[in-house]
Amino acid sequence: MNKLMTALIMAAALAFTPFAASAKTEQQTKMGACNKDAAAKSLKGDERKAFMKSCLSAPAAAAAPAKGEPAAAAKPKNAMGACSTASKGMKGAEHKKFMSECLKAKGPENMKK
Numbered sequence: 001m002n003k004l005m006t007a008l009i010m011a012a013a014l015a016f017t018p019f020a021a022s023a024k025t026e027q028q029t030k031m032g033a034c035n036k037d038a039a040a041k042s043l044k045g046d047e048r049k050a051f052m053k054s055c056l057s058a059p060a061a062a063a064a065p066a067k068g069e070p071a072a073a074a075k076p077k078n079a080m081g082a083c084s085t086a087s088k089g090m091k092g093a094e095h096k097k098f099m100s101e102c103l104k105a106k107g108p109e110n111m112k113k
Helices: 002-015 026-040 045-057 079-086 092-104
Strands: none
Touching (some): 026 045, 079 092
């Protein structure tokens, strides 16, 4: 009888305990935010892969924008990312020349106008 009561009490206690598996981990939350940003930017293929890699390796505070701040306002923290973002739509020789000048200037904001 004692064993049965103990088993029933344990079962009842487990039934009312929230499961940790249902809560999202920090990495899962970060993955969701990065996916949302990549979709908003309409990234595909290698460009999306590179974006996701940099987004997921960024510190948690950098990956998720602050409350009230739009996701697109998240700025790249290095010259390569900033130059790449600024060169959207460029192709071929134009892109290559822009990237070269941008990286030498250490970011698009430092380039001569």
